[in-house]
Amino acid sequence: MAARRVVITGLGVISSLGRNVSEFRDSLRSGCCGIRPIETVDCSALRFKNGAQVWGYDPAAYFDPKASALLDRFAQFAVVAAREAVAGAGIEWTPQLRSTAAVIVGSSTGGQTTEDTAFWDVYRLGKPRISPFTIPLIMNNAGASAISIEWGLMGPAYTVSTACSSANHAIGQAFWMIRGGITDLALTGGSEAPFSFGCLKAWEALRVVSKETCRPFSSDRQGMVLGEGGAILVLESLESARARGAAILGEIVGFGMSSDASHLTQPSAEGEAAAIRAALHDAGLKPGLVGYINAHGTATEANDVTETAAIRSVFGSHTDRLAVSSTKSMHGHALGAAGALEAIATVLALREGVLPPTVNFTTPDPRCDLDVVPNQARAADVEFALSNSFAFGGLNAVLAFRRPE
Amino acid sequence: MSEELTQKVLAVIASTQRIPVERVTIESTFEELGIDSMDGVNILFALENEFNINIPDEEAKSIRTVRQMVEGIGKLVAGGENTPAVAS
Numbered sequence: 001m002a003a004r005r006v007v008i009t010g011l012g013v014i015s016s017l018g019r020n021v022s023e024f025r026d027s028l029r030s031g032c033c034g035i036r037p038i039e040t041v042d043c044s045a046l047r048f049k050n051g052a053q054v055w056g057y058d059p060a061a062y063f064d065p066k067a068s069a070l071l072d073r074f075a076q077f078a079v080v081a082a083r084e085a086v087a088g089a090g091i092e093w094t095p096q097l098r099s100t101a102a103v104i105v106g107s108s109t110g111g112q113t114t115e116d117t118a119f120w121d122v123y124r125l126g127k128p129r130i131s132p133f134t135i136p137l138i139m140n141n142a143g144a145s146a147i148s149i150e151w152g153l154m155g156p157a158y159t160v161s162t163a164c165s166s167a168n169h170a171i172g173q174a175f176w177m178i179r180g181g182i183t184d185l186a187l188t189g190g191s192e193a194p195f196s197f198g199c200l201k202a203w204e205a206l207r208v209v210s211k212e213t214c215r216p217f218s219s220d221r222q223g224m225v226l227g228e229g230g231a232i233l234v235l236e237s238l239e240s241a242r243a244r245g246a247a248i249l250g251e252i253v254g255f256g257m258s259s260d261a262s263h264l265t266q267p268s269a270e271g272e273a274a275a276i277r278a279a280l281h282d283a284g285l286k287p288g289l290v291g292y293i294n295a296h297g298t299a300t301e302a303n304d305v306t307e308t309a310a311i312r313s314v315f316g317s318h319t320d321r322l323a324v325s326s327t328k329s330m331h332g333h334a335l336g337a338a339g340a341l342e343a344i345a346t347v348l349a350l351r352e353g354v355l356p357p358t359v360n361f362t363t364p365d366p367r368c369d370l371d372v373v374p375n376q377a378r379a380a381d382v383e384f385a386l387s388n389s390f391a392f393g394g395l396n397a398v399l400a401f402r403r404p405e
Numbered sequence: 406m407s408e409e410l411t412q413k414v415l416a417v418i419a420s421t422q423r424i425p426v427e428r429v430t431i432e433s434t435f436e437e438l439g440i441d442s443m444d445g446v447n448i449l450f451a452l453e454n455e456f457n458i459n460i461p462d463e464e465a466k467s468i469r470t471v472r473q474m475v476e477g478i479g480k481l482v483a484g485g486e487n488t489p490a491v492a493s
Contacts, residue, residue, distance in 0.1 A: 047462065207446050207462050222462075265443045301466075302442065 006178045007241050007404075008250040010089025010234030011344050012081035012189075015331045016052035016227055020084055024331075024341075025348050028356040029377045033330050035213050035225050040113075041197050048209045051195060052227030052332025070133060071146055072111030073193035077230030077337070078143030079150055082187050086151065089234040089246060091185070093151055102183045103147045103157040104174040105232070106166025106190030108336030109199060111138035116196030143191045147232070155183050164296070166190050167231070167339030168389035168397035172255035174235050175399070184240040189340035191230030200226070206265070208300045214333075216297035216326035216358050217304050217372045219365035224298040227332020231340035233347070250347040251402040253384070254283025260394025267302055267390055272310035275396035279386060280314070283400040288318050290400075291382035292355055294346045295372075296390045297326020298333055307388065308368045323380060325373040329359045339389040343399060346387045350403035355380050410482065413455065414475045421451045433471045448474075456482055 013020065016034025017027035027034065037043070038051040054077070059068040062080050071079065091097070114137040121127040136142065141159035148157045156177065160170040167190030174188035194200075203209050203226060210222035241248055256278025260271030280287060296307055312319050327345045334341055349355050354377050361374040387399045411431060419426040422438060429438060435445060445468070449460050452474075458481045468474050 205446070205450060207449070207465060211462070263441070263443070266441060 004179050004181060005238040006175050006235055006252050007238050007248045008233050008252065008347055009236050009241050009246040009248060010085035010091070011249060011347065012084030012086070012088065013229065013231040013341065013344050014054055014077050014080045015229030015231070015334070015341055016054060017331050019054065021088070021344065024344065028327060028330060028345055028348065029354055031330070031357045031359045031376055033213065033359050034227070035332055038195060040195050041200060043200070046200055047204050048211050050210070050213065050225055052225060052334070053195060054229055070137070072114045072137040072142060074107055074109070074111060074191050075137070075142040075146045077193060077228070078105055078191035078232065079146050081189060081191065081230035081232040082147045082150065085187065085232040085234050091234065097185060098152050098154060100155045100183050100185070101153045102155045102174060102177055102186035103144050103153055104160065104170045104186060104188045105144045105147065106160045106162070106170040106336045106339065107140045107143055107192055108161055108163045108166050109192060109194045110140035111142060112194050112196045112199050114138050116198045119198070143230070147187055153187070161336065162395045162397070163391035163393055164333070164335055164338055165389040165391035165395050165397040166336035167343070168387065168399055169257065171233065171252070171339065171343055171399055172257065172397055175252045175255050178235055178237050184237050186235045187232055188235055189230070189232035189343070190337040192335045192337040193228045194226055194335055195228060210299065213360050214299045214329045215360040215362065216295065216299040216329050217308070217365060217368040217370060218361045219363040221299040221301070221304065223300050224328070224333045227328070227334040229331065229334050229337050229341060231337060231344050233340070233343060248404045250351055250404050252399060253402045254279045254285060254400030256280070256282055256398045258396045260396070262394055264394070265392055267306040268394065269306045269309035269313060271394055272307060272388070272390050272396050273313045275398045276310060276314045276386065276388070279398035279400045285384060285400055287315050290315070290322065290384045290386055291380065292346070292349060292385040293322060293324045294342045294385065294387040295324050295326045296388040297328050297358065299326070299328065303390065304365070305367045307390065308370055311370065319370065322371065323355050323373050323378065324370040325356055325358045327356050329361070330356070339387065339397065339399070342387045342389070346385050346401050350382055350385055350401055353379055353381050355382070410479055411475050414452065414478055415471065417451045417455050418448055418471065418474070421448045429471060431472050431475060435469055452478060458482060
């Protein structure tokens with residue numbers, strides 16, 4: 001049996017660049033940077049003050065008070081993004097579809113703001129008891145569960161938590177499950193809301209967060225900027241999408257994974273290259289056909305140099321004909337949601353023929369000698385693209401996309 | 406820089422790296438001591454606690470040897486830089 005093709009029929013996003021796909025796309029195209037002073041945490045005792053938050057987010061605009069009290073901010077983002085994706089895909093939930101649809105989403109820090117508040121209450125304020133909802137709000141799978149409950153989806157549902165690769169691993173799993181005939185439809189992506197004082201303090205200690213903005217691949221880069229948000233894709237088998245006359249927004253053609261198996265925080269070019277090669281192999285794709293890569297591109301000293309080396313080792317001289325941009329320069333590093341935000345950016349780029357830029361770029365770094373699409377979006381007719389995610393812990397996940405026919 | 410301060414820094418490096426203090430000298434490079442980027446960050450953390458100082462990221466970035474570290478700490482201690490770290 002020939003492997004089934006897997007297409008994308010719905011997109012949903014909530015991020016610092018907008019609270020729906022249309023706003024997100026416009027921001028990417030105009031090179032808008034969503035990084036500003038963090039609003040929800042007092043940063044006076046932190047070395048950095050900027051983040052990429054979902055500006056002006058009001059849970060009441062999306063949930064009634066009872067419902068939002070049962071969902072941490074990160075799980076709310078998962079549901080908000082899923083609602084847009086499902087509505088856009090025009091899915092009619094039949095009993096058959098409900099019983100088989102999969103929900104596979106990534107999150108790294110789970111219900112961070114709930115946890116921080118609860119632990120503050122018990123440790124600092126000495127409160128004798130905290131909310132019985134604390135555990136169900138904190139758990140990393142709360143986003144997957146909330147999406148399942150929203151539409152009564154009873155197929156395979158779980159959360160993947162591999163730090164900054166979480167969403168790419170989740171989307172890759174959903175892709176393989178549909179391709180392998182395990183299910184016909186999946187809601188997949190990731191969500192994250194890491195802005196608690198404790199979490200920010202922990203990132204500060206790593207000395208990888210920029211005090212100003214995020215400048216991937218630029219020689220004056222100072223590090224990453226944390227972001228938050230949610231992004232969900234509706235994946236379907238091509239037959240299923242065609243049978244119901246769904247609009248096809250793009251296609252996932254390959255998924256590759258690897259582990260550096262070397263160091264907790266120092267990335268390895270060999271490990272990253274292995275994941276890129278695995279994705280190309282899975283897609284049956286020659287490297288020379290790839291025209292765009294949405295880079296992991298965190299703007300840390302280590303990532304950008306290592307990622308450049310990995311790309312060069314896989315693509316050789318074709319590297320000089322590749323466009324490689326980091327949209328983290330605009331939507332920040334949303335950790336377990338990063339791959340999902342970037343998957344949507346990549347699908348939009350292929351579909352509309354406009355590559356998103358790497359903004360805040362000032363000065364080339366000879367060790368990052370890539371065409372990073374500096375500062376301005378670029379019209380380009382590209383058929384195949386990759387999206388890289390490389391996590392702390394050395395866990396790498398790369399997706400390969402094709403534009404719709 | 407005082408001999409006492411130097412010895413303190415060497416001791417912090419040794420204990421953080423879990424290596425005998427005799428192995429650490431003012432002439433040691435991070436490479437010789439097997440100090441990678443994460444170890445370096447961990448040593449800065451231990452030194453901040455030991456001396457009650459805040460070591461800015463920019464100054465930390467270029468440090469590659471024990472001597473540079475001792476000199477940097479000496480400057481920070483002399484400067485009385487012990488207010489909470491606040492991004493400028």
